[in-house]
Every structure is written in structure tokens, then in C-alpha cells.
């Protein structure tokens with residue numbers, strides 16, 4: 001099996017690359033980071049350090065790199081001859097990698113089987129989004145015969161890596177890669193460790209609205225309380241109580257919407273709280289809270305579940321209080337935090353809520369969120 005993976009960052013090397021290597025795949029990492037690609041071209045292997053109660057090292061080999069910004073022709077050839085394309089570049093970058101995947105698809109021989117395409121991003125139906133961008137460059141019939149698109153949900157905490165660590169990646173021991181099975185019929189790619197599911201909807205929503213909602217809640221309240229390390233933030237009783245309150249609210253929605261048993265969802269919550277508290281994992285509130293405008297958007301981890309909960313008459317107070325904390329997230333290293341601050345000072349509260357959260361004034365959640373925006377604006381003026 002040959003795989004081209006876009007995004008050789010934390011989750012790319014620390015999770016997707018490791019599982020593809022475990023599947024015996026030859027891996028081509030495609031990235032715009034020239035230094036990283038040179039390092040991948042020059043290395044024979046790197047090590048994934050899984051840290052936790054039981055730590056272990058996994059060696060990943062059998063890969064190369066291609067610079068997707070400067071080696072377009074080679075990238076086309078690599079995709080044309082691949083069995084699988086995966087990506088972990090961030091949901092807002094999907095539109096930029098789509099043209100290259102389209103070129104690779106168009107260059108495939110008629111006798112080749114379809115290319116499996118699976119986006120590994122923290123977003124609902126990210127592969128469908130990528131497919132829509134690719135469809136702008138490939139005729140519909142050609143696309144249907146040359147590619148199979150499957151949505152996925154990926155779960156493994158991979159912090160930003162310490163300088164001087166080279167290609168090695170420190171990760172938690174836990175992982176889950178859920179992939180929808182229907183698009184493949186009887187021809188699923190053989191990737192040990194993948195959980196095949198018929199309906200990904202409940203899985204991705206449970207993951208995003210529990211793991212990522214809880215994680216970002218720890219980050220925003222932890223940042224406000226002055227913590228740097230995520231596990232230290234969660235050890236603070238006030239932050240912990242806020243995270244538990246938020247997860248009680250998303251649990252209410254997930255149980256009502258998807259029919260998860262309450263005790264099953266509670267066990268899932270307890271498990272992720274242990275994962276967040278992993279003291280061996282050097283994760284930070286700045287990484288976990290990164291890109292607050294994306295995280296406050298309509299289908300994302302706060303407004304997504306809060307809007308649906310409000311529509312069902314369920315509680316949203318803790319989620320809205322976390323939105324308030326997110327509005328105060330201002331690390332100088334985060335361009336979206338700066339853009340959010342600029343929008344807070346230049347837009348009216350109504351304009352800000354409509355633009356950033358996608359909520360309209362008629363929505364039952366609008367008033368509560370707008371009140372927090374007004375409060376944040378008064379603090380900075």
C-alpha cells in the first residue's frame with residue numbers, strides 16, 4: 001500500500017503516519033514546511049514516544065517527503081500512483097490541498113483502482129468538505145470513478161513538540177481512528193487500529209463535543225487563571241468544575257440526540273478527564289485553545305452543541321461561560337486571537353455574534369452569547 005499524507009505535523013507524524021506504517025504502507029509526507037520536508041527526506045526513521053502510565057516507543061520508517069509548495073509535478077506523480085491520501089493540515093487548509101489532489105486524480109491510469117481519500121481533522125465531515133473542494137477541479141464522473149471519500153474521526157492528544165526533538169513525536173498512549181465503512185463496500189484499506197463504523201455521525205459528534213469541548217474549556221479557563229500546562233489547569237478545582245459542568249451539558253445533548261446510554265457517556269467523560277490530566281504529556285493551554293475564531297464557529301465544539309441544546313430547551317450556561325472565556329484568549333502567538341480582538345473592537349456585539357458564531361438574532365442561544373460579547377467589549381474599551 002502506498003499513502004500520501006498531507007501535513008507532517010503533530011498528528012501527521014505522531015498518529016496517522018504511525019498507523020499507516022503499522023499497516024505496512026510506504027508513506028509520502030507532503031507539507032509546505034521546507035525544513036520539515038528536508039528532514040523527512042534525509043531520515044530513515046523517527047520515533048513516536050507514547051507516554052502515560054505505560055510508556056513505549058514506536059519506530060516509524062519507510063517514508064519520504066515532498067514539498068507541496070515547490071514540487072508540484074512530483075506530488076502529482078506520487079498521488080497518481082498512491083492507494084490512499086490522508087491529511088491533517090487543519091480544517092481551514094483543506095481548500096489549499098484540494099487542487100493538488102485533483103491533479104493527482106486526473107493523472108491516474110484508467111486501470112488503477114480508486115484512490116481512498118480520508119481527512120483526519122477535528123471537524124464534522126471534513127472529508128466531504130475536502131471532496132467538495134476537489135470537485136471544483138475534476139469532472140463529476142471522473143471523480144466518482146477515481147476516488148472513494150470516507151469521513152473519519154481521529155483522537156489522540158499530540159502536543160506541540162519540544163525544540164531539538166527532530167522528527168520524533170511525544171504522544172499519549174490512547175488513540176482512536178473511526179472511519180465510515182460504507183463508501184468502501186468490500187474493499188476497505190487494511191489499516192490495523194482503525195475502527196470501522198457504519199454511521200460516523202454519532203462518533204464524530206461525541207468526540208468533538210466531549211474531547212474537544214472539554215479540552216478547549218480546560219484551555220480557556222486555564223489560560224484565564226494563568227496556567228501554562230493543560231494538566232496543571234485541570235488540577236485547579238475551579239477549572240475542573242467548569243469542565244465537568246460543560247461536559248454535563250454536552251452529555252445532555254449527546255444522550256438526547258444520539259441515544260448514548262447516560263452511564264456510557266459518563267464513562268467516556270471520566271476517561272477523557274484522565275487523558276487531559278496526563279502529567280507526562282507536555283501539552284499547553286495555548287496549543288489547545290489555538291484558533292479561537294475557528295473554535296467559536298457555528299458547527300464547532302461550543303456553538304455547535306450549545307445551539308442544539310438551546311433548541312431542545314437543555315442547559316447551556318457552562319458552555320456560554322466558556323465562550324466568554326474564549327473571548328478573552330489573547331496569546332500574542334495566535335493570529336486568530338489577534339483577529340478576534342480586532343473584531344471585538346470594530347464590530348457591534350450583534351455583528352460580532354453573527355460573523356463569528358453564525359447565529360442569527362432569532363436563535364434561542366443568540367441573546368446569551370451576545371451578552372457575553374458585550375461584556376468582553378466593555379472590558380477592553
Ligand SMILES: NC(=O)c1ccc[n+]([C@@H]2O[C@H](COP(=O)([O-])OP(=O)(O)OC[C@H]3O[C@@H](n4cnc5c(N)ncnc54)[C@H](O)[C@@H]3O)[C@@H](O)[C@H]2O)c1
Nearest residue numbers: 007008009010011031032033088089090091121122157158
Ligand atoms: N494534535 C492533536 O492532538 C490532534 C488530534 C486530533 C486531530 N488533530 C487535527 O489534526 C489537524 C492538524 O493538527 P496538528 O496538531 O497536527 O497541527 P500541526 O500544526 O502540528 O500540523 C499541521 C501541518 O500541516 C502543514 N500544512 C499547513 N498548510 C499546509 C498545506 N497547504 N499543505 C501541506 N501541509 C500544510 C503544516 O506545515 C504542519 O506541518 C488539525 O485539524 C487538528 O485539529 C490534531
Ligand SMILES: O=P(O)(O)OC[C@@H](O)[C@@H](O)[C@H](O)[C@H](O)CO
Nearest residue numbers: 122154155156157158212215288
Ligand atoms: O486541534 P484543535 O485545534 O481542533 O483542538 C486542539 C486539541 O483539543 C486537539 O488537537 C486534541 O488534542 C485532539 O483532538 C485529541 O484527539
